[in-house]
Amino acid sequence: MFAVILEPTPENFTLAVSILLSGVYTWILFLTRKIWIKGLSKTPVINAVLLGTINAMVVETLFLFVEKAFGASGVAAHPNLLIDLLMTMPWYIGMVWIFVRVQKKEGFSWSGVLLLGAVYELGADGFVGGVILPAVMGNPTNMIQFLVFTALAAFWQFIPVYSSMVLPASWILESIPSNTGKPRWRRGLLPLLWLIPFTIYLIAFLLFMGFFGT
Numbered sequence: 001m002f003a004v005i006l007e008p009t010p011e012n013f014t015l016a017v018s019i020l021l022s023g024v025y026t027w028i029l030f031l032t033r034k035i036w037i038k039g040l041s042k043t044p045v046i047n048a049v050l051l052g053t054i055n056a057m058v059v060e061t062l063f064l065f066v067e068k069a070f071g072a073s074g075v076a077a078h079p080n081l082l083i084d085l086l087m088t089m090p091w092y093i094g095m096v097w098i099f100v101r102v103q104k105k106e107g108f109s110w111s112g113v114l115l116l117g118a119v120y121e122l123g124a125d126g127f128v129g130g131v132i133l134p135a136v137m138g139n140p141t142n143m144i145q146f147l148v149f150t151a152l153a154a155f156w157q158f159i160p161v162y163s164s165m166v167l168p169a170s171w172i173l174e175s176i177p178s179n180t181g182k183p184r185w186r187r188g189l190l191p192l193l194w195l196i197p198f199t200i201y202l203i204a205f206l207l208f209m210g211f212f213g214t
Helices: 002-006 010-031 033-040 044-070 081-106 110-136 143-173 190-211
Strands: none
Touching (some): 010 044, 010 143, 033 044, 033 143, 044 081, 044 143, 081 110, 081 143, 081 190, 110 190
């Protein structure tokens, strides 16, 4: 949000509004959860994965629409929604599926789930999108600036963005008995392993797109 004040560019406005709306969307789901959660809890694991995946599509679409509204560029993965989803949804689907399996056993608290969501985005948008892909494309990132920005600002902004992907899924899973001891936080990091095949897929996809000049 400070970036909008210091540098009111269309891109910064897009980020600020998209992050805010992502959090509002999760809040709406929280306020209405008594309406929808009972039906989804009948098959909790499947529906938790489906809901997290659908919400990922909602957030990704939201970012693109806000980007176009402000006339910005480079915030969403791609200006074409279909290509954007083809680039990003493999990550979201795998991440949500692994998270749901882990959450089913560990039962992390709501605050813990939100922090894990931020860690997942740090891995995907931060490390893969901000470090690996630029390096592959010949534009290596300044690691010191990246780490400082991530620690001071970016990580905390990640929380509302991924909140609807992981938190509502955890609400559905509350109907299942989970681990009664202390949650094993290292297991909460298992979705990050999905970054390995996803990165390979994304690089191959971008090479394919570049080959056909799309």
